[in-house]
Amino acid sequence: MIPLLLIAPLAGLIMALLSRAPWQAALGTVLGSAGLLSGAVIQGVSPRVAAWGELLRLDELGSYFLLIVAGVHFLCSVYSYGYFRRELEGGGIGPSKVRMYHVWINLFVLSMVVVVCSHHLALQWVAVEATTLFSAPLIYLHGDRRGMEAAWKYLLICSVGIALAFLGIIFLSRAAGDVPLTYTALPLAAKRLDLRFLRLAFLFFLVGYGTKMGLAPMHTWLPDAHSQAPAPASAMLSGVLLNCALLSILRIAPAIPGPYASPLLILFGILSIAVPALLVAVQRDIKRLLAFSSIENMGIVVLGIGFGGAARPAALLHVLNHSVAKVLLFLVAGDLILRFGTQKIRHIHGILRETPLRGVLLFGGILAITGSPPFGAFWSEFGILVGGIAGGHMAVSLAYLVLLAILFGSFLMYGSDMVFGEGVPRKLAVPELWCLLPACVLLLASLWLGLHVPAGLYKTLERLSTVIAFS
Amino acid sequence: MNTITVLLLLLGLHMAVTERIRPAIHSLAAQGILLGLLPFLAAPVPAWRAAGLGLATVAVKSVAIPLILTRAVNRLEIGQESESLLSTKTVILLTGALTLSAFVACARFGLSGQDRLGAAAGLTLLFSGLLMMTTRVKAVSQVIGFVVLENGIFLFGAASGSDFTLPIELGIFLDLFVAVFLMGILMLKIQRAFTHMDVRKIHTLKD
Numbered sequence: 001m002i003p004l005l006l007i008a009p010l011a012g013l014i015m016a017l018l019s020r021a022p023w024q025a026a027l028g029t030v031l032g033s034a035g036l037l038s039g040a041v042i043q044g045v046s047p048r049v050a051a052w053g054e055l056l057r058l059d060e061l062g063s064y065f066l067l068i069v070a071g072v073h074f075l076c077s078v079y080s081y082g083y084f085r086r087e088l089e090g091g092g093i094g095p096s097k098v099r100m101y102h103v104w105i106n107l108f109v110l111s112m113v114v115v116v117c118s119h120h121l122a123l124q125w126v127a128v129e130a131t132t133l134f135s136a137p138l139i140y141l142h143g144d145r146r147g148m149e150a151a152w153k154y155l156l157i158c159s160v161g162i163a164l165a166f167l168g169i170i171f172l173s174r175a176a177g178d179v180p181l182t183y184t185a186l187p188l189a190a191k192r193l194d195l196r197f198l199r200l201a202f203l204f205f206l207v208g209y210g211t212k213m214g215l216a217p218m219h220t221w222l223p224d225a226h227s228q229a230p231a232p233a234s235a236m237l238s239g240v241l242l243n244c245a246l247l248s249i250l251r252i253a254p255a256i257p258g259p260y261a262s263p264l265l266i267l268f269g270i271l272s273i274a275v276p277a278l279l280v281a282v283q284r285d286i287k288r289l290l291a292f293s294s295i296e297n298m299g300i301v302v303l304g305i306g307f308g309g310a311a312r313p314a315a316l317l318h319v320l321n322h323s324v325a326k327v328l329l330f331l332v333a334g335d336l337i338l339r340f341g342t343q344k345i346r347h348i349h350g351i352l353r354e355t356p357l358r359g360v361l362l363f364g365g366i367l368a369i370t371g372s373p374p375f376g377a378f379w380s381e382f383g384i385l386v387g388g389i390a391g392g393h394m395a396v397s398l399a400y401l402v403l404l405a406i407l408f409g410s411f412l413m414y415g416s417d418m419v420f421g422e423g424v425p426r427k428l429a430v431p432e433l434w435c436l437l438p439a440c441v442l443l444l445a446s447l448w449l450g451l452h453v454p455a456g457l458y459k460t461l462e463r464l465s466t467v468i469a470f471s
Numbered sequence: 472m473n474t475i476t477v478l479l480l481l482l483g484l485h486m487a488v489t490e491r492i493r494p495a496i497h498s499l500a501a502q503g504i505l506l507g508l509l510p511f512l513a514a515p516v517p518a519w520r521a522a523g524l525g526l527a528t529v530a531v532k533s534v535a536i537p538l539i540l541t542r543a544v545n546r547l548e549i550g551q552e553s554e555s556l557l558s559t560k561t562v563i564l565l566t567g568a569l570t571l572s573a574f575v576a577c578a579r580f581g582l583s584g585q586d587r588l589g590a591a592a593g594l595t596l597l598f599s600g601l602l603m604m605t606t607r608v609k610a611v612s613q614v615i616g617f618v619v620l621e622n623g624i625f626l627f628g629a630a631s632g633s634d635f636t637l638p639i640e641l642g643i644f645l646d647l648f649v650a651v652f653l654m655g656i657l658m659l660k661i662q663r664a665f666t667h668m669d670v671r672k673i674h675t676l677k678d
Contacts, residue, residue, distance in 0.1 A: 133653060
């Protein structure tokens with residue numbers, strides 16, 4: 001199974017390299033992503049461990065993250081066909097750059113597949129570093145100054161962050177002695193590992209991969225990078241790349257003593273919710289707004305993992321809910337930016353009056369990302385709150401609730417301005433089916449996850465949360 | 472082993488305080504060669520593996536990366552000075568303090584003898600690389616700082632006796648190479664778009 005998962009993005013890459021026209025490259029990416037998605041589904045519905053050599057191994061936790069990567073990649077590659085066709089028509093980008101987009105996005109996905117399949121923690125590190133390198137060209141795809149600045153910051157800050165995570169791996173190998181650094185061998189030997197080095201390793205993992213995850217205060221690169229990339233790439237960066245960094249932290253969890261790790265996770269979690277809560281209110285750029293919301297949501301997930309107990313399956317569920325809602329928003333935002341010709345929030349208004357479907361998608365996405373019922377994120381955010389209170393973290397839970405309310409208010413303010421405000425008469429562009437269809441699928445998925453959390457999914461997540469429990 | 476460690480440390484300190492870019496690149500290349508010798512001396516690994524790792528180290532760290540950096544310096548026609556936000560005196564004092572704290576930290580962790588020297592030198596390089604990345608205003612110097620930081624971690628790992636399988640270690644080298652390669656390309660593009668390489672002036676993105 002694992003070779004198929006690796007071949008699918010490789011096939012997309014080869015088609016992109018051989019293609020002559022942008023549509024051929026796009027077709028390659030769509031076919032590759034469809035192959036990846038079917039592989040992930042086959043692997044996901046019948047839980048079993050697939051292994052390939054000693055370096056790659058796909059367990060249930062990996063399958064869960066892989067399914068999210070594959071699903072988002074498929075929808076984004078359908079979307080990117082329509083998105084770049086529009087941009088080509090508008091003259092915002094040349095055909096060779098569109099081809100380059102497809103080359104890099106397939107490499108990017110390939111590196112993420114290796115992240116979720118890595119059995120050896122050092123290989124996982126190599127793959128996470130590769131995700132940085134393969135996504136940096138996507139950020140400066142348009143070749144303008146702002147994109148370059150964002151890409152430069154992204155490369156430098158994330159490379160340093162990842163270098164610190166590597167220091168964590170060195171400490172881990174010091175702690176492990178002759179125990180191999182695999183996520184199956186480490187937990188078994190957890191009790192006889194050197195505690196001092198183990199703690200140092202976790203600290204460096206949290207700071208290093210936390211940089212990549214966009215946890216405050218290491219988040220400074222994230223709003224720039226996520227706002228400058230083309231919309232489908234932004235969606236991938238926010239929707240799935242952050243999850244991959246999270247998975248890297250989760251893999252080491254079973255070897256780390258809980259009383260040491262949980263307070264650190266809670267601290268970084270609440271900090272990453274507080275910083276966006278303060279900064280979201282002054283945003284003028286729609287994609288920066290969404291990027292800050294990604295920092296917030298990663299904070300919520302980390303907080304939930306730190307709370308432990310019932311909050312942990314909810315945190316894993318939030319990973320899925322965030323991906324669904326955030327990708328939806330980035331896709332709709334990309335469409336709106338092409339349509340209005342600006343990323344400035346105050347220039348985008350009256351969407352509902354002009355094209356009701358886009359208005360519904362945007363407003364639904366905003367409700368979904370802020371955790372309002374009846375969307376999926378409501379249940380996961382609620383579950384984390386319940387878990388926090390049950391775990392006796394009253395003060396933090398209260399702060400979490402207040403910060404969520406502030407964020408909800410800010411988002412609702414922006415959302416109602418953009419969706420309901422006065423419409424500006426402009427030439428109506430025909431709604432691009434390829435752009436709106438993936439967004440509709442995501443909105444329905446979020447709604448479905450809110451009206452009815454599938455029992456099988458929740459049971460799986462409960463089982464997985466014992467896998468990522470601290471020793 | 473100790474001689475190499477001390478030489479690595481001295482070259483690192485040279486880069487940390489020098490104000491000229493070309494000599495810094497030469498020091499970086501020399502560090503690469505020294506690091507390439509480490510696998511032969513450090514752990515008792517099979518000769519073919521040591522040779523593979525040593526060759527990969529020399530190829531990436533003392534040939535490819537210095538070449539990319541030299542090319543960038545030539546193409547960009549930037550001045551030889553590598554301006555810092557701090558004065559030379561402050562940099563020397565700070566580097567000294569960082570070196571001292573690295574040695575104290577390693578002593579506190581109960582590392583002994585050869586291990587301690589290697590680990591402390593590695594940490595010092597890591598710190599001074601970070602210092603270069605944060606205080607130098609030219610993009611080339613920031614990349615040099617990044618490679619110094621990586622070298623520090625490499626030395627630290629060798630002293631701690633961490634040992635991964637060969638594909639992983641080659642993957643690490645490949646990552647580093649691609650990172651510097653991309654940074655090189657970006658430097659050229661930034662130069663063309665902004666007509667300067669002073670990162671102080673690149674800040675259009677903010678909240």
